[in-house]
Amino acid sequence: MLKKLELKDSFIVITLFLSAFLINFYVGSRGVYPVDTFFHFDNGYRILLGENPVKDYWIVHGFLVDYLQAIFFKFFGYNWSAYLIHASLFNSIIVIFTFYIFKVLKIKSYLILILLLGLSILAYPVSGVPFLDLHSAFFSLFSIYFLIIAIIKNKNFYWFWVAFLLCVAFFSKQVPAAYVILGVSLINFILAFNKKNLMITIWYFLGAFSFLILLLIFLLYKNINLNDFIVQIFLFPQSIGTNRYGDYNLSLKNIILDYKFIYVFILFILSINILNFFKKKDFIKSKSFLIFVIILTYSSSLIIHQIYTKNQVFIFFLIPILAGFSIYFLKDINFKNKKLTILLLFLVFLFATFKYNNRFNVERKFHELSNVNINNSIKVNLFNNKFKGINWISPYYKNPEDEIEKINKFFNILLNDKQKKMVITEYNFFSLLLNEKLYSPSRSYDYISYPKKDTKYFKLYQKHLVELIKKNNIKHLYLFEPKKIIKSRMNHLVYDYISEGCFQVINISEKTKLLKIINCSELQ
16 A cells, blocks of 8 residues: 555545545435345344345345445444445445555546545445445456556556455456456456466466355355355356346447446547557557556446446446546646646536436435435434434335335334244345344345246245245245235235245235235145
């Protein structure tokens, strides 16, 4: 790291750290979208209750974010603030690591300050709470930064951390990390061949091997079945991804227009490097060219991921990062309008930052709140202040008090039911509120979270669900949804896997169902 920070840089670091933390902490409490907002909330807590992903609940994405959240609950309490601290601290680390990289690249401090204030706005606050895609993208970014350090300092050892962090990114969520892994691995092999330096590949493999050994030890310690782990992390997600690529309709909008400001900086960086290629002998062997290839690899990996994912766009944090690298690549070029060019780049960066701050932090588009008046949100004072700080409003109810009332009623139903029970809901927080195992069989319940009927891995999920019920002697199965529960939804959640005849259904409300388990051969 930097050997010694100047006083002004120390002030900048403190300012950026606090700004990034507080911005995310504030934005993260502005409204909720239950399925995404609470994705890791109960699942982080369930780990502290002795449950584990793969074994106790089905996952389709990586599992590390759940364990990270468990750590934050352990140290900061079982409440909403601990959830926000996780994402907010991550936002600060992103900004400070980028500060270090920009200083190594000898970008002026006042420019770094402006760029990284923009990054603190566009990085984690788009979600505000822990989210799989973001952890995967940012751990991949940390890996890319270590790769840049390895190039600049010409130190082979840093390749160890490049690979190790890529593994962390992959097991946070498989994509976009997988795309970055492919690109970085290709860079590694080409460099090793061209430089006749096998050590960079050895260190790279050592990093990946070390992580995988630790992972195997962890799985054995937690008694997580290796075959189940491979199915849920590799095979089942791959089957979903194959279908998604085949069904996706590409268009001008989802390839170009959605990422136009990112492309502005990519095209600028590309133009500078093409110019250097023709002007400088052996430019292709220079460190600047390698850094260009690294940044292009990372940016294109995220764009490819966003083009093919059906989630909200979250990669606009690339804009301040690419703006910083644009300034870096300009340093060796002398031309009359250089200062004007930098000014124009900053104007584009500032315009994009204001635009996406309004869209994602003010309107909260990532959590489907664009059409909701967040000013109508309410403070939540229930559940022993475990949700203290949330300004509650969701896309499902015009009046948030109605939603809170229904949640509170369901909470009291669970509180008063002393039978062993399983809860299936998008409101992924009742285990923490009740301090009780509720044996939810999946981390989420959309139509790709677990195998559907007549698909390759259907029988595995069916077995998983049935064994959870039998092993834990479940008597009551509750369904609680933000929308009316219709027959097709009940099929997706339960009846496709266990016959209707195994349950006595009590319609508590159109959004709440109790399925009492009765004697049937399937559950014997």
